[in-house]
Amino acid sequence: MDVQSIVDIGRQAIWVTLIVCSPILVAGMIVSLLIGLLQALTQIQDQTVAFVPKLVVMMLVLGLTLPWIITRMLEYSGDLIGGIPGKL
Numbered sequence: 647m648d649v650q651s652i653v654d655i656g657r658q659a660i661w662v663t664l665i666v667c668s669p670i671l672v673a674g675m676i677v678s679l680l681i682g683l684l685q686a687l688t689q690i691q692d693q694t695v696a697f698v699p700k701l702v703v704m705m706l707v708l709g710l711t712l713p714w715i716i717t718r719m720l721e722y723s724g725d726l727i728g729g730i731p732g733k734l
Contacts, residue, residue, distance in 0.1 A: 655726070662722045666715050673707040674700050 681696045708715075 669711045677703045
């Protein structure tokens, strides 16, 4: 196994991680933006007002995208394990 193979495996792992996490993080960012705008308009500066809705939305998005996430992780794991004989 050469250095380029290890770098490629690491790059692919980072890419899969970003793709899998992106729906949850984007939902959290959108809710944070909306809550921040609402807090600025109403001048309510309580931290729990921002935390609880963000947590609820992120958990809902995780629940909705979980089958897709599991599929992507299984594909990556299968490719990684299936490529072991060719790398050694």
